[in-house]
Amino acid sequence: MTSVPPPFDPELAAALELIKEFISPGMSPEDIEEIRRGPMILQSMQMDLTLDGAFDIEDREVAGPVGEPAVTLLIGRPTAPATTGPLPVIYHVHGGGMVLGDRRVGVTGALEYARELDAVVVSVEYRLAPEHPHPAPIEDVYAGLLWTAEHAKEIGGDPERIIVMGASAGGGLCAALALLTRDRGGPRPIGQLLLCPMLDDRNDTPSAHQMAGVGVWDRTANETGWTALLGDRRGGPDVSPYAAPARAEDLTGLPPAFLDVGSAETFRDEVVTYASRLWQAGGVAELHVWPGGFHGFDGFAPQAALSQAARAAHLAWLRRLLGS
Amino acid sequence: MKELAGRLTALDPDAGAAVQVIGYFDRLAESRAGLEALVRGAAVLAGCPARLVDAERRVRVRVEADGTRRDSESPPDPSWPSFALTPGGASALWLERTAEAAPSVVDAVILERAAGVVRLVLDRTRGRVPADDPELVETLLDATAPEQARLHAARRLGLDVADPATRARVVAPLDRPPRVVVAPRDTGTCGGGRPVSVAPHPDGGPQPAPAHPQPLPTDTELPAGRLGIGPAVPVLDLPRSWAAARTALRFTADGTAQDPGERIVYADALGGIVLLADLVAPGAEPPPDVHDLEAAAANAPWLLATLNAVAATPSLRAAATEINVHHSTLQDRLTHAESLLGWPVRTPQGRLRLQLALTMRHLARP
Secondary structure, eight states: OOOOOOOOOHHHHHHHHHHTTTOOSOOOTTHHHHHHHSHHHHHHHHSOTTTTTTEEEEEEEEOOSTTSOOEEEEEEEESSOSSOSOEEEEEEEOOSTTTSOOTTTTHHHHHHHHHHHTOEEEEEEOOOTTTSOTTHHHHHHHHHHHHHHHTGGGGTEEEEEEEEEEETHHHHHHHHHHHHHHHHTOOOOSEEEEESOOOOTTOOSHHHHHTTTSSSSOHHHHHHHHHHHHGGGTTSSOOOTTTOGGGOSOOOSOOOEEEEEETTSTTHHHHHHHHHHHHHTTOOEEEEEETTOOTTHHHHOTTSHHHHHHHHHHHHHHHHHHTO | OTTTTOOOOOOOSSHHHHHHHHHHHHHHHHTTOOHHHHHHHHHHHHTSOEEEEETTTTEEEEEOTTSOBOOOOSOOOTTSOEEESSTTOSOEEEEOOOTTSOOOHHHHHHHHHHHHHHHHHHHHHHOOOSOOOHHHHHHHTOTTSOHHHHHHHHHHTTOOTTOTTOEEEEEEESSSOOEEEEEOSOOGGGOTTOOOOSSOOTTOOOOOOOOSSSOOOOTTTSOSSOEEEOOOBOGGGHHHHHHHHHHHHHTOOOOSSSSOSOSEEEGGGTGGGGGHHHHSOTTSOOOHHHHHHHHHHHHOTTHHHHHHHHHHSSSHHHHHHHTTOOHHHHHHHHHHHHHHHSSOSSSHHHHHHHHHHHHHHHHTOO
């Protein structure tokens, strides 16, 4: 099964050289605590989320899942919206392999798109595995979406124009959220922006084997994340599609999807397969496989030419979706 | 995991930064990144716009600190930190740092490393500009210099030392410093280590087609005047190519009526003739046949050019065409020359003796 990995894009390879001190391909369960306390997470706390005053940022505690603790939402509202009336809402779900991160991680990406689109951003903080295994994370994410849809007008948002967006584990949770709202008849997002999403707990695709020990988030790290979420059930016959969307048998009736992934990452094959299955189910999906991209490359090295192209593609899709 | 390591941002000017800069550009060089990626690397790591201006090759690339390409027609500000790509040349890499900013070691390392790789890429993609730093060339050609120093000099001169297939040769002019030129990787039809000619080849064979995409020196890029050209060798063997080039230079001539012969000689093409170089010392008493030639030439100004044409062309008819005289005029001249020399030049042995005499005449010069 193993084979030579595709080469990294030259600029991304150089960027990886620069951050190799801070990030390694693998992650074991013992590493989780240390990474949570490490500089990577701390850096997100120091970021200016107002984007130089373009957004008002507030945190709100809202009702969590029935019988569960409250959920915290980070809400970013444009300080000077160019349009009157309710704005589109980007509902953001952070990444971190189901075990790391908080509502601030990666939210600048969502805010940057929202600045271009004149949109409100809501970023949900969900409980993390392994302390809180499935279904805690997806239920928190669902509860946050319910509140957002019901209280959209309060935050200047339009409940009919909610787009869910997430990268990595956040992308997987967004795909699960789309399945869950379809099945529960909950608030229906108009699109799902799934960036290098974590979809398949089986962790057994050719790309997962091919990229072992290379780049960012390899097969070992992926096993750590999924096992934290699912315990012994990981890879077995009894995994819910709301945990691992690749397990869903029915992919009909979902909102239009944008999916992307690097050619040099663990998730390549599961993302391509998921996009194909969306089309096979009669769905609407746009798929980009960025050549030589490692996992999360556009977040780690936003200046690289490939990252600029990826972000331009995200934004172009969002604009088409919103008809602006 | 996305974004958990934080974003790639401008480096802190601490001790570790220089190492990171070196690692970054080495990696770009390894994966053969293009010019824009290199200029972007400089801009992102320095945290200010960077621009590459190579007026000679009409290259202009400007990238802002956030990685976006935004070219500018305005001239660079001379107060910005910069690194010249060619000594004294108009080509340089610039960091658009305001005058108030203190000079920074990290900026200097960024400029030096980025410019080194930019030069490699320009040479690879746009052809070589003949402007070598004489001190670097001297180090590269010094067999007693440490290998590391020679490799460093080679890198700075734009040779791809990481690639074991890289070949270069030395061009030795008469009264100027030697130059190093990259030899084409694939010599196409000519195979087997034969030099790719940049001037009429002394053996008169068919000229091989220029190979791509290696930068080929062309006639116009080679210096004027007499040139000895050494064999294409691996980078660390260049002292040997230089020795051979200097020997080849002794076989050259001005190509004038008073000093007829080849202006450019390839060491590779000399074959066994090269042995003569050891037998005839420069400035020493020349062999008798050379004496005879000089004495005869003193009596007949046309003699050397005429005899050279006979020695260098395949037939007397071709020789007559070469020096632009009628065939019968040539026959008359040769009869006269043979009487002055005291030996025939139109027999096979006589022709060889003539060729040797003309060659030794060049070698005997001081």
